[in-house]
Amino acid sequence: xxxxxxxxxLLLLSTGFVFxxxxxxxxxxxxxxxxxxxxxEAAYDPVGTVMSHISDANEFHLFGHYSIPLPVILYAPxxxxxxxxxxxxxxxxxxxxxxxxNHGRVNRVADPSFPMGHVDLESDHAVHxxxxxxxxxxxxxxxxxxxxxxxxxxxxxxxxxxLVGGGITSFxxxxxxxxxxxxxxxxLLLIFVWGRIKRSYEKNEGKAPSGMxxxxxxxxxxxxxxxxxxxxxxxxxxxxQPFIMCLFFFILFCNLFGLIPIFPGSANVxxxxxxxxxxxxxVFIITNINGNKHYWGHIFAMPxxxxxxxxxxxxxxxxxxxxKPFSLMIRLFANITAGHIIILSLIGLxxxxxxxxxxxxxxxxxxIVGGAFTAFMNLIELLVAFLQAxxxxxxxxxxIGAAVExxxxxxxxxxxxxxxxxxxxxxVAHH
Amino acid sequence: MGAIGAGIAxxxxxxxxxxxxxxxxxxxxxxxxxxGDIRTAMIITAALVEGAALFAIVVGLIA
Amino acid sequence: xYSFLLADFNVLKPDPGLLLWTLVIFLLVxxxxxxxxxxxxxxxxxxxxxxxxxxxxxxKRVQAQMAQLKDDNAKLLAEAREESTRIIADAEAFARxxxxxxxxxxxxxxxxxxxxxxxxIANMRDSAMADLKKEVGTMAIDxxxxxxxxxxxxxANQTALVxxxxxxLNYSSRHDQSTSSNPxx
Numbered sequence: 001x002x003x004x005x006x007x008x009x010l011l012l013l014s015t016g017f018v019f020x021x022x023x024x025x026x027x028x029x030x031x032x033x034x035x036x037x038x039x040x041e042a043a044y045d046p047v048g049t050v051m052s053h054i055s056d057a058n059e060f061h062l063f064g065h066y067s068i069p070l071p072v073i074l075y076a077p078x079x080x081x082x083x084x085x086x087x088x089x090x091x092x093x094x095x096x097x098x099x100x101x102n103h104g105r106v107n108r109v110a111d112p113s114f115p116m117g118h119v120d121l122e123s124d125h126a127v128h129x130x131x132x133x134x135x136x137x138x139x140x141x142x143x144x145x146x147x148x149x150x151x152x153x154x155x156x157x158x159x160x161x162x163l164v165g166g167g168i169t170s171f172x173x174x175x176x177x178x179x180x181x182x183x184x185x186x187x188l189l190l191i192f193v194w195g196r197i198k199r200s201y202e203k204n205e206g207k208a209p210s211g212m213x214x215x216x217x218x219x220x221x222x223x224x225x226x227x228x229x230x231x232x233x234x235x236x237x238x239x240x241q242p243f244i245m246c247l248f249f250f251i252l253f254c255n256l257f258g259l260i261p262i263f264p265g266s267a268n269v270x271x272x273x274x275x276x277x278x279x280x281x282x283v284f285i286i287t288n289i290n291g292n293k294h295y296w297g298h299i300f301a302m303p304x305x306x307x308x309x310x311x312x313x314x315x316x317x318x319x320x321x322x323x324k325p326f327s328l329m330i331r332l333f334a335n336i337t338a339g340h341i342i343i344l345s346l347i348g349l350x351x352x353x354x355x356x357x358x359x360x361x362x363x364x365x366x367x368i369v370g371g372a373f374t375a376f377m378n379l380i381e382l383l384v385a386f387l388q389a390x391x392x393x394x395x396x397x398x399x400i401g402a403a404v405e406x407x408x409x410x411x412x413x414x415x416x417x418x419x420x421x422x423x424x425x426x427x428v429a430h431h
Numbered sequence: 432m433g434a435i436g437a438g439i440a441x442x443x444x445x446x447x448x449x450x451x452x453x454x455x456x457x458x459x460x461x462x463x464x465x466x467g468d469i470r471t472a473m474i475i476t477a478a479l480v481e482g483a484a485l486f487a488i489v490v491g492l493i494a
Numbered sequence: 495x496y497s498f499l500l501a502d503f504n505v506l507k508p509d510p511g512l513l514l515w516t517l518v519i520f521l522l523v524x525x526x527x528x529x530x531x532x533x534x535x536x537x538x539x540x541x542x543x544x545x546x547x548x549x550x551x552x553x554k555r556v557q558a559q560m561a562q563l564k565d566d567n568a569k570l571l572a573e574a575r576e577e578s579t580r581i582i583a584d585a586e587a588f589a590r591x592x593x594x595x596x597x598x599x600x601x602x603x604x605x606x607x608x609x610x611x612x613x614x615i616a617n618m619r620d621s622a623m624a625d626l627k628k629e630v631g632t633m634a635i636d637x638x639x640x641x642x643x644x645x646x647x648x649x650a651n652q653t654a655l656v657x658x659x660x661x662x663l664n665y666s667s668r669h670d671q672s673t674s675s676n677p678x679x
Contacts, residue, residue, distance in 0.1 A: 055504045056512060073511075105504075158507035166507035174511040183519045190523055194531035201538040206545065220535065226471060241536055242528035250523050272505045274512035278520065327482050334485030337505055391478040394471075489506070 044351045050344040054268040054337060057104035057178045059086040062263055067091075067104075070181055074099055074106060076171035086175070088118070092127045095119040095144070099171075100153065102127045102142045107153040108171045109144060114151055121146055127153070159274075179275065182267035186253040194249075223248055223393065231397035236404045240397070243286060247279060248393040255336060255385035259378065270388075271336035273329065280329035283396040288321070291403040324399055328392060335388050339381045346370040346377060433491040440487030447480040633663065 060068035069087035074097075076082075082097045089101035097116050098109040107127075121127070121144065132141045142153030156173035158166030176184075193212065200213045209217050228237040228244050254269040269275055297303065299317040301310060349370035354363025455473040459466045637659050641652065 051503055056509065155504070156509060156511070158504075159510055159513070160507050164503070164506045166504070172510055174514060176515070177512065179512055180515040180519070183516065187519045187523045187526075191526045191531075194527045194535075198531040198534055201535055205538065206542070217539075220532075221539065224536070224539075230471075238536065242532040243524065245532045246520070246524050246528040249527070250520060268505060272509075272512060274508040274510075275516045277508050278513050278516035282517075282520065327479075327486075330486055330489065331478065331482040333505070334489055335481070338485065338488065387474070387478070391474065394475060395478075 044348075044356050046345065046348045046352055049348060049351075050341055052103055053344050054271060054340050055105070056267075056272060058101065058106050058173075058175050059091075059104055060178050060181060060263070061104065065091075068263075070178065071176045072099075072106060073174040073176070074108075074171055075174060076108065079171075091124070093121055093124050095121055095146070100127050100144055102129075102153060105156070106173055106175065107142050107155055108169070109151045110154045110170045111151050114146065119146070159277075178267045179269045179272055182257050182265065182269050183254060183275070185264055186250065186257050186269070190249055190253055220245070227390070227394045227397050231394060232401040233405060235406075236401075240286070240290075240400050240404075244393050244397050244400075247283070247396055248389050251279070251332065251392055252385065252389035255389060256382075258336060258340065259381055259385060268337065268340050270332055271340055273333045276329040276333040279332075279392070280325040283328060283399060284321075284325040287325075287396075287399045287403045290400065292406075294405070295403045324395075328395055332388050332392050335384055339377070339384055343374055343377050343381065346374045437488045437491035440484045440491065443487075444480055444484030447483075448477050451477050451480065637663075 058072055059070055062068060069085040072082070072084050072086050072088075074082040076098075079097065082099060084096065086101065086106075088094065088096055089099070089106075092101045094100075095109065095114070096118055098114050099106050100109065100121070101107075123145070126146065127142060127144050130141050130143055142155070143150050144153055145151075154169040154171065155166070156171065157168045160166045193216070197213050197216055200209070200211065204210060204213070208214075223245055224237075224241065227248070228241045231237075232240055232244075251270055254275070257265045258267060258269055258271065260266060299321065300314055302313055302317070305313060347370055350363055350366040353359065353366030357363070451473055455469050458469050462469075640655060640659065
C-alpha cells in the first residue's frame with residue numbers, strides 16, 4: 001500500500017517534470033520578449049514574484065485588486081515632507097508630488113521638471129520597469145511615462161552605501177509600510193498577551209498559574225533557565241532578562257506573523273535586513289555599554305599573550321566586536337528570507353508548470369507537488385521561527401554575558417573559565 | 432555561478448550539521464545525564480554552521 | 495534561465511524608515527512588555543520559587559521536628575516507665591524495710607515488756623518475800639507474846655492456844671499460797 005503510494009507520488013513528480021520540460025521553451029521566449037514590460041498581464045516571472053512577495057510594500061495587498069492603504073510619510077531633501085495614504089497613488093495611476101507607486105513601493109521622479117501635486121498619469125501602466133547596465137551588471141530601472149516623455153524613477157534611500165545596489169537617493173521613505181504594520185500588530189499582541197498574563201500573576205499570587213499564564217510560563221521559565229541564567233550568569237541575569245525576553249518574543253511573534261499567508265501576516269518582517277539590523281544594533285550597543293574592565297582588557301590586550309601577537313589579535317578582536325552582531329543580523333535575515341523564498345518558489349511551481357494558465361495538467365501537478373512540499377516546508381519554518389528566535393536571544397545573551405562576566409581569578413585558571421556557558425558560547429561564536 | 436557557490440556552501444554546511452548531529456548523539460548516548468547541555472551546545476553550533484552557509488548563500492545571491 | 499535582478503532583492507537593503515520604525519516598536523515592546531510585564535513576572539516567579547522552596551524547607555523542618563518530638567516522647571516515656579519502676583521498687587524496698595523494722599521493733603518491745611514484767615515480778619516477789627518475812631516475824635512475835643501471856647496463866651489453856659495459833663498460821667499460810675504465784679515454804 002505504502003509502496004503504491006510512493007510510486008504514485010513518483011509518477012506525479014515525473015509527469016510534472018515532463019509538463020515542465022514541455023512548458024519551458026515557449027515560456028523562455030515569452031519572457032525574453034516581455035522582459036521590459038512587467039505589467040499585470042505580462043508572463044509569470046517567478047523571481048520577480050518571489051522578490052516582490054518578500055519585499056516591503058507601502059500598501060497591504062489582500063487579494064485581487066484589493067489592498068489596505070497604509071500611511072505614507074515621505075521626505076525629500078529640498079522638498080520637505082509628504083504625508084498621505086497610499087491609496088492616493090491609485091496603484092500607480094496617479095503621481096503625488098513626483099512620487100508614484102511602483103509595484104507597491106513608493107518611488108520618486110528625480111527630474112525637477114515633473115509637475116508637483118496630484119498628477120493623473122492617464123494610464124495604469126504608466127509606471128514600468130526596464131533594465132540598464134551599471135558597472136557591467138544588469139540593474140532594474142523604473143520608468144514613468146507622462147505626456148509622452150519618460151522619466152527615471154528613484155527607489156527609496158537605503159543604508160547599504162551602494163554595496164548591494166542601493167544607496168542614498170533623492171528621498172527617504174518613513175512610511176508605515178506592510179512590515180511596520182505587522183510589527184505594530186505583533187507589538188500590540190505582545191502588549192495585550194503579556195499585560196493579561198501580568199495581571200493574572202497579580203491576581204493569582206501564591207496560587208497555581210491558570211489559562212494563558214500556564215501557556216506562556218513554561219516558555220518564560222525555559223528562556224530564563226536555558227538562556228539568560230546560564231549565559232549571563234547568576235548575578236547579572238536579572239538586569240538583562242527583560243531585554244532578552246523582549247528580543248525572543250518580538251522575534252518569535254514577527255516570525256510567526258510572517259508564516260501566516262493571509263492578511264494579518266504575510267509580511268516578511270524578520271526577513272528584512274533593516275529589522276534584524278536594528279535588533280543586532282541594539283544588542284551591540286547594550287553589550288558594549290555594559291562591557292566591564294575585563295571585557296575591554298580582553299579586546300585590547302588579551303592577558304597572557306606576547307606583545308607581538310597582540311598586533312594581530314587586537315584587530316581580530318575589534319573585528320569580532322562587529323562580526324558578532326553582524327552574524328546575528330545575517331543569520332536571522334537569511335533564515336527567514338530563505339524559508340520564504342523556498343515556500344514562494346514551491347507555490348510558484350504551480351504557475352511555472354501551468355505555463356501561464358495554458359497547461360492545466362501541469363498546473364495541477366505543480367499545485368499537488370508544490371503544495372505537499374509547501375506543507376512540509378511550513379512545518380520546518382515553524383521550527384525555524386522558534387529556533388531562530390531562540391538562537392538570536394541565546395547568542396545575544398552570551399555576548400552580553402561575556403561583557404559583564406566577572407573574571408576575578410582570571411590569569412590563574414583561564415581554562416576553567418571556558419567551561420562556563422557564556423565563555424563557551426563566546427569561544428564558539430568567534431568561528 | 433552564484434547558484435553553484437550556494438550549492439557548495441550548502442554542501443559544506445550539510446556535512447557540518449551532520450557531524451554535529453552525529454557527535455552530539457554519540458555524546459548523549461555516552462552521557463545521557465548531560466543531554467541538556469549537549470543539546471544546547473549542539474543547537475548553538477548548528478546555528479553557527481548554518482549562519483556560515485547562509486552568509487555564503489547571501490553572497491551567492493548578490494554575486 | 496531568468497535574469498536575477500539585484501534591484502528586486504531589496505530585503506537586503508536596509509531601509510532607514512523601516513530601521514527607525516523597528517527601533518520605535520522594539521522600544522515600545524521593551525517599555526510596555528519588558529519593563530511593565532516581564533519584570534513583575536520575573537519577580538513574581540522568583541517570589542513563588544522562593545515560597546515553594548521555603549515551604550519545602552519548612553515542611554522538612556517540621557518533619558524533622560516531628561521526628562525529634564517523637565524521639566523525645568519515646569525517650570520521655572521510657573524515662574517515665576523507668577522512673578515508675580524505680581519508684582515501685584523503692585516503695586517495695588521501703589515497705590519491706592519498714593515491715594522488718596516494725597517486726598524488729600515489735601519483737602524488741604515484746605522483749606522489753608517481758609523483761610520488764612520479769613523484773614517486776616522479781617521485784618514483787620522480793621517485796622512479797624520481805625513482807626512475808628516481816629509478817630511472819632511479827633506473827634511469831636505475836637504468838638510468842640500470846641504464848642508467853644497464856645503460860646503465865648495455865649498450862650491447859652496454853653496448849654489450846656498454841657494449837658489454835660498453829661491452826662491459824664496454817665490457814666493464813668495456805669491463804670498466802672493462793673494469792674502469790676511463787677509461795678514460800
